[in-house]
Amino acid sequence: MNPLHDEIKKLIIETLNLEGLRPEDIETEAPLFREGLGLDSIDALELGLALKNRYGVVLAEDSQETRRHFASVASLAEFVSSQKAPAAGTAAA
Amino acid sequence: MSTQPLPFLEILNPARAPEIPVAWLAGTAAGGASSFVHLGEFRRAALALAATLAAHPARNWALCCEDAALHAAAFLAALHAGKNIVLPGHNRPALLAEQHAAGDFDALLLDTPNTTGVEAVPVPPFATGDAGDAAAGAAVPVPDTAGTVTFFTSGSTGVPKRVVKTLDQLQIENDLHAAHWGQKLPGALTVGTTAHAHLYGLQFRVLLPLTLGVPFNARLLEYHEQLLALPAPFALITSPAFLKRLDAKFAPPAPPHECRFILSAGGFLPPETAAGAAKILGVAPFEIFGSTEAGAMAWRDTGVETERWRPLPGVRCEAGEDGRLSLRSPFLAGDETLVTDDRIEFDATGAFRLLGRLDRVVKIEEKRVSLPDVEARLRALGDLVADAAVVPLRDGSRTVLGAVLALTAAGAERRASLGSGRFLLEVRARLRPVLEPVAIPRRIRVLPRVPETTQGKRDTAALAALFEPLLPRELGVARSAGDATGGDAAAVTLDLELTPDLLWFRGHFPARALLPGVAQLRWAAHYGAALLAPGRVFAGIEALKFQKPLASGDRIALALRWDAARERLSFAYTLAGAAVSSGKIILRQP
Incomplete structure (x- = not known):
């Protein structure tokens, strides 16, 4: 079990207030939008802000790329860890 | 750039140069460069589609393109082919099939794969590169009768409400907007965060830029970050949902890519959101109050006014006895007075405040x-x-x-x-x-x-x-099964937050909401049964001591210890290490 996956699932449940949901209810590879959790564009904005606040990640200007990162818990975790190392200096803001 | 707005049916006429940019396509996933679609390419695509549609027997076409530029081309193509346009306002295959079966439309125009089971004509991507000499001379068909445009909006009865507009109505409203806002758009790229399949997005993201000859963003803008990567100064067509979620960390977009104009509609923009947007993007948003049925009714500049609305030129608003807003406007059908479900209150200057809605x-x-x-x-x-x-x-x-x-x-x-x-x-x-x-x-x-x-x-x-919570927010659970002292005992400690929305805080001293003791008992029994003694229920109190009150917002620890042999649950609440309450309760099989 990847601890970052669990952390991101908790962040999703907290941020979006999906009541009664436990981290293990969210499948790591399942799509977050449309099918899967069925999140909407407002959720995407809220989740984006929460990720930026928690991990200091920087979202791409390219919406297609951002969409790929937001596809699933697994892809979000990859995105967060890919930014963690090199972004240590710039994420301080 | 001084621009006279063109009527919708003259946009495809070769009155404007084919090199004028119509739409901006941001770079794609493949890492492709961003590019503009020019009027020549746009015209060619629209005329080819118009010919296809003219030869097709279906009369009512549902327009469901994700790309706003293709949507615009298909919109004009259908008009020139004399067809009626239906805007379902969504892209959900099952619902589209349902609406087709109900007779809302005959066929679809799609720029995505068709999974609806309903007949569809694809709207192909623009063939770029050839600015369109061929199209310049092509004959632009003139329809015998102007088509209508049908919108769908949620009705109060539960059935989506159909709103049919004639081309004239849309044209008159467009011309009014061109006169009122048009001088703010030239020289800027129009970008939007609201769907082009609804009236507001269609008018401001697509039709107004098209008639003024200024370019628009073909893709929906989704994140604040995208505003910082635009190729030109921009005008933002948006709504409170987006403006509420701007990221204050970003500096305002600076020349030569500055924000020139913000328009918000669709819902009420809280004053603090308007002020925040002005700070973060550098200009105060303008706001429109309107509806699909009525079109735009009133407006305000949030830089100077966030309470009252002023009717747009030519729109006559009235308040009924219960404050119900009714209106007449040059872009409502005939002499119609539209009665809304909004309650308003006028002041002496003819501006009004919104008081709420009258329906479900x-x-x-x-x-x-x-x-x-x-x-x-x-x-x-x-x-x-x-x-x-x-x-x-x-x-x-x-x-x-x-x-x-x-x-x-x-x-x-x-x-x-x-x-x-x-x-x-x-x-x-x-x-x-x-x-x-x-x-x-x-x-x-x-x-x-x-x-x-x-x-x-x-x-x-x-x-x-029923939705007010009875349980506190769980911040963490630590389990320490079978500790040194008790062979048969198990223990957990929970970190809990007393959120202000807890049902328990209702009706207590409003200045400082206190948690009643009964809540502490119930929580001990609840978590004891959930974590240590499955299936058991509260059966009595053996000991109980309250030492310190708990208030809304407190973060507390609850230590539980289950003695299975004696069927006793001991509990102790602490606040920052200080004892709050403790006791022992009996949990039995029901």
Whole structure:
């Protein structure tokens, strides 16, 4: 079990207030939008802000790329860890 | 650039140079460069499609393109082919099939693969590169009769409401907007965060730029970051949902890519959001108050006014006895007076304040959501749901829907086997094909039957109270099974937060809401049974001591210790290490 996956699932449940949901209810590879959790564009904005606040990640200007990162818990975790190392200096803001 | 707006049916005429940029396509996933679609390419695509449509017998065409530039080309093509345009306002295959079967339209125009089972004509991507000499000379067909444009919006009865506009009505409103706002657009790229399949997005993201000859962004803008990567100064067509979620970390976009103009519509922009947007983007948003039926009614510049609305030129608003707004405007059909469900109050200067709505339609993130519709969709899940009532709930700064459900026997079984979290996901998944995402309930309460008042009515406040939490927020659980002292004992410690929305804080001293002792007892029994003694229920108190009151907002620790042999649960609440209460209760098999 990847601890970052669990952390991101908790962040999703907290941020979006999906009541009664436990981290293990969210499948790591399942799509977050449309099918899967069925999140909407407002959720995407809220989740984006929460990720930026928690991990200091920087979202791409390219919406297609951002969409790929937001596809699933697994892809979000990859995105967060890919930014963690090199972004240590710039994420301080 | 001084620009005279062109009528819709003259945009394809070769009056303007083919090199004029029409739409901007941001770089794609493949890493492709961003590019502009020019009028020549746009004209060629629209005329080719118009020829296809003219030869097709279907009369009513549902327009469902994701790309706003293709949407615009298909829109003009259908008009020139003398067809009627239907804007379902969504892209959900199952719902489109349902609407087709109901006769809302005959065929589809799509720029995505067709999975609806309904006949569709594809709208192909623009062939760029050749600025379109061929098209310049091509004959532009003139329709015998002008088509109509049909919009769908949530009606208060639960059935999506159809709003039909003639081309004239749209043209008159467009010309009014061109006169009122048009000078703010030239020299800027129009970008938008609101769907082009609804009236506001169609008018301001697509039609107004087209008629003024200024370029628009073909893709929906989704994140603040994208505003910082635009190729030119921009005008932002948006809504409160987006402006509320700007990221204050970013500096305002600076010349030569500055924000020139912000227009917000779809819902009320809170003054602090308007001020925040002005600070973060560098200009104060303008706001429009309108509806699909009425079009734009009133406006304001949030830089100087965030309370009152001023009717747009030519729009005559009146307040009825109950404050109900009715209006006449040059872009309503004939001499019609449109009666709305909004309540307003005029001041002496002819401006008005909005007081609220008079029906069961709620606005969630600018989307009008009909509560009866959501209830009907829930009841349609007949294998699971016997009855349903839906209430809007505040959740922080957003509104979400809560569903009070009575389940069928099979539904109750399903919920027991899945657990409440996965059951919620299943219900949401099954509503997704037929409801807007924001209209899908996020919270569920299950009762043997949906409560009604003695008059057989539903009491919204009573239903909403069902969603107020009885349990504190769990911040963490630490388990220490079989510790050194007690062979048969197990223990856990929970970190809990007393959120202000807890039902327990209702009716207590409002200045400093205190947690009643009975709540502490119930929580001890609840967590004891859930974590240490499955299946057992509260059966009595053996010892109890209260030492210190707890207030809303407190973060506390609850230590529980279960002695299975003696069927006793010991509990101790502490606040920052100080004892709050402690005791011992009996938990038995029911």
